[in-house]
Amino acid sequence: MARTSPIRVAVIADAPQVRARLQALVDATPALGIAGSAADGDTLARCLAGSLPDVIVIDLEPEAGEPLGCGFDADQAPPALVLLTDEADNDWTHEALPGNVMAILPRDATDGEIVAAIEAAVAGLCVLPPEMFARLLAGNKPSRSMESAVHVEALTPREIEVLTMLAEGLGNKDIARQLVISENTVKFHLSSIFGKLGATSRTEAVMLGMRHGFIMM
Template sequence: MGPVRVAVVAESPQTRISLQALVEASPALAFAGSAADADMLVDCLAGSMPDVVVIDAEPLASDALKAAFDLGHAPPALVVLTDDADTDSIFDALTGDATAILLRDTMPGEIVASIEAAAAGLCVLSPEILARLLDGRKPPRQTASRVPFETLTLREIEVLAMLAEGLGNKEIARQLDISDNTVKFHLSSIFGKLGATNRTEAVMLGMRHGFIMV
């Protein structure tokens, strides 16, 4: 197989130059052309279809690019570089034809790897975008009994804060002047209310719900 043919869409001339240089520096890639928008790119390519188009734009710009290409051909894979990483725009882009969504400050080597992965039919997300997508789409955590989330008492918040500091049960008991069994009781209540299965998860959920700050 020959090198992956890559085209670039970016409003900024400097960005187009930088992405072209990145493509030309990789033996596995071949630069096919660049333009400021999708319509200009189609004119530039004169009917030739690239394997991958790198778009320095908002995720939904992939729709305009798809419309600009001849629907008689299989559309190219898309690698979108964006600053707009909110959950809705990411999800909308992924339900379209974008096969890679990266932040604009992604390292050059990672962009090249994403281009190759997209050409192979894989979906690529930067770690930051994946975290936002998962956090925005997963349902609120519930307890095993499926009851609504409960708030913590002041004492439970104190215990949770000490967990976050890495204190063990005996140290917590000593600092709060309570028994080890009482600490275990509070931990059991905290785990149940937060839906946590271990100490680390309890601390993470406590931070997410604003009970503690680390």
């Protein structure tokens, strides 16, 4: 079903000029609507007063401390995050991608690239620059000797359903609702999936699930 209302976007950027530029971009894009902007996540959460946006665009300056803490109630389904950063090496990216980070772009990304990433994030798609995606694949690819030695336990049909929904960007609440099961049951399935695949994050589980042929995208 086509979306009829604008995508609600919030902006976090420490630099006022960057914040103003991103807010102006959202204001100038008919498909988007600005939900709020602030210098940090805690301030934004107070400004929004519990009304979550669909997407938060976060500008991460070099040497940023803990950029992903957005100060929202843990009981609420978190909004998708679009990160603008020039510091995304492999280790950093592996730490950032689990959870609700759906896009990572360089800080000099064009307006069109940022808007496309926002729309993709709402659709449940993950967006990475080609060179970053290639690095991640190279870093996760086992050697032939390792590959031949790895035997992955088969996933159950229910686990494949959960993993497929995970790949579509659904959170635990949405998965539970669609499968008519509890969130605790979803967490149980995820724990089993992670254990069988040897994954340490949701993103890694999806990548490994695709590699071993359990799901297709």
